[in-house]
Amino acid sequence: MQILASALLAAAMAAQAVIASPIRARSPYAVKETHFAPREWTKLDRANGAKLVQLQIGLKQGNMDGLLEHLNEVSDPDHARYGAHLSADEIDELVRPSKETCDQVEQWLSEAGVGGHSYNTAKDWITVNLPLEFVEKLLDTEYHDYKHEDGAIISRTTHWSLPRHLHSHIDVIQPTTSFFRGAAHAATYVKTIDEVHDEVAKLSLAAASYGEPSDVSKVCNVSSVTPECFATLYKTKGYKTKAEYKNSIGFANYLEEVPIRPDTEQFLKKYRPEAVSSAKTFTTFSINGGPLNDGPLSLGSAANGSSHEANLDVQAIAGISWKTPIVSYSTGGRPPFIPDLTVVENDSEPYLVWVNWLLQQRSIPKIISTSYGEPEQTVPRSYAERVCKQFAAVGARGTTLFFSSGDSGLGGTNKCYTNDGKNTYKFLPAFPASCPYVTTVGATMNFEPEESAYRAARNVSGVFRDLYSSGSGFSNYFKQPAWQETAANAYVKSIGDLYKGLYNPAGRGYPDLAAQGLYFAYVWNGTEGTISGTSASTPLTAGIFALVNDALLASGKSSLGYLNPWLYKKGYKGLTDITKGSSHGCNVEGFPVTKGWDPITGFGTSIFPELVKLAGAKVW
Secondary structure, three states: OHHHHHHHHHHHHHHOOOOOOOOOOOOOEEEEEEOOOOOOEEEEEEOOOOOEEEEEEEEOOOOHHHHHHHHHHHHOOOOOOOOOOOOHHHHHHHHOOOHHHHHHHHHHHHHHOOOOOEEOOOOOEEEEEEEHHHHHHHOOOOOEEEEEOOOOEEEEOOEEEEEHHHOOOEEEEEOOOOOOOOEEOOOEEEOOHHHHHHHHHHHOOOOOOOOOOOHHHHHOOOOOEOHHHHHHHOOOOOOOOOOHHHOOEEEEEOOOOOOOHHHHHHHHHHHOHHHOOHHHHOEEEEEOOOOOOOOOOOHHHHHOOOOHHHHHHHHHHHHHHOOOOEEEEEEOOOOOOOOOOOOEEOOOOHHHHHHHHHHHOOOOOOEEEEOEEEEHHHOOHHHHHHHHHHHHHHHHOOOEEEEEOOOEOOOOOOOOEOOOOOOOEOOOOEEOOOOOOOEEEEEEEOOOOOEEOEEOOEEEOOEEEOOEEOOOEEEEEEEOOHHHHHHHHHHHHHHOOOOOOOOOOOEEEEOOEEEEOOOEEEEEOOEEEEEEOHHHHHHHHHHHHHHHHHHHHHOOOOOOOOOHHHHHHOHHHHEEOOOOOEOOEOOEOOOEOOOOOEOOOEOOEEOHHHHHHHHOOOOO
8 A cells, every 4th residue: 555655646746747856046045925823723743745735826917006907997986997897818918927027937947847837827826736845945944734723734834935036026825824714604503493592582682673563574583584584674675687697696615615406495495486496507616626516415514514604605695686697616625634645735725726716717707705714814915915916806807706704703702812923912804804805794683773793602502602793803914995095084083092003993994884694594404594694694795786786787787896996985875874783802892883884884784776776777
């Protein structure tokens, strides 16, 4: 067996044309990036050098400033070019690296003995499979295994180097210093609806009405919130799609998540019977070996609790946006790694793999929802900035990216410490929620009025559940965008010195808007239950805006695309302002929800007919 494994490893290495010779370079090596391992990770022994990893090298892009200028123009509702989105080929041309950059990097790789590498269509990313011990030589570093407090193990370094002459030609290389987990933002899974009743009673969340019941109170029950409630609350009820043939909505899955068709069919039969065909017709794509599944969960997957998030996404979308076609993306790669030396590892690099694949497709959905994220500080800044630019490229093509704000408020309980070697108490913003080129969604609960979602940490049915509070914050990586200045500065001014020094008031604030995120009715493994989190509010919001796009396309107009400039300039008028609640987390009460924009519920929740009108489409 050992001889066979050695033979397989040798074959794999030969396939990559890697020559184990000393690294030669035109200039001395110097450290390119340093990033501390977060508190949740424990350093173990040196990593197994024979393990194969998929190395991703991000070259300096040729004219990203030009792309961002295009993006700002086509996304500004007052600009003459509003809605004139770019094609995939036009974007590739803008970001393609200079000949000098390509030549310098190719020479370095060639002299190092690296062959068999591939480029994406824009040629700004190189992918190559290499043994870890060779990567150590290539980047003049050492990899160790690190163990997360949840048991996951990854191989990473805290610094890496490049020849000095390449520092201006290469932005990022991963996996190197990234310690993120790509966790789904689904705060709670409850097996049966009955189990939530005690919690609902304690939290006094009943949607009681006094006198004549309203349309909302007739159909909305906080212990199990259904598609009929959402359609009534956000006023999509009665809307019939008119342009589904040229519209679509997608959602991204990571960590081996995959939507289960029989569960979706069961859900729709009960809650949206006219849409039941969606369970069979949604399209699925596997990226980097991501799983696909057309049948029920396997026994092993059910035992591991797999696909709660993916099921929630497809059911929330199908329940609100029918007949809009649905697309599911399942991206492979997750820790802990499989200790097989012949397996090429690509663990915990989800957003980069997915968005680079997406940008190479010539046709993509007009709306994409993603319910994953992690603390911003666990993501190296170079990686976060580069991936955020990739999201900008998606927006320039006319696609709106919705990301969840997170479920730990300001950063969780007893976890709010910096990852800069100083271990300073500070609020922890999340990524990709903090990227200015995505639209970030927070969570609400209750009806008439809604308020920011919150449930205190406590024991329920003998199981301890951590704090659940809608994600909130200001980025430490990304500055406040111009379109947000008025709204965010007004909020910061209104709270004065509250939590001064614990957050960055000049950073990009999030979320941008919100939707219901507590006790969604859904089906998993054939069982009806409920689930909570910004993982729920995000696909719900995406589904509502897919209908806005439908109205636009039916009116002969373009899709909304990169949403935030429009949202902050005029779209906010089509949202119900939320004025009750606070962000919680980091062992404090947190930022207060206020009138106008706030970093807990954004501008509020959707009023569909108003959004359609403000977008410039015909109101049905």
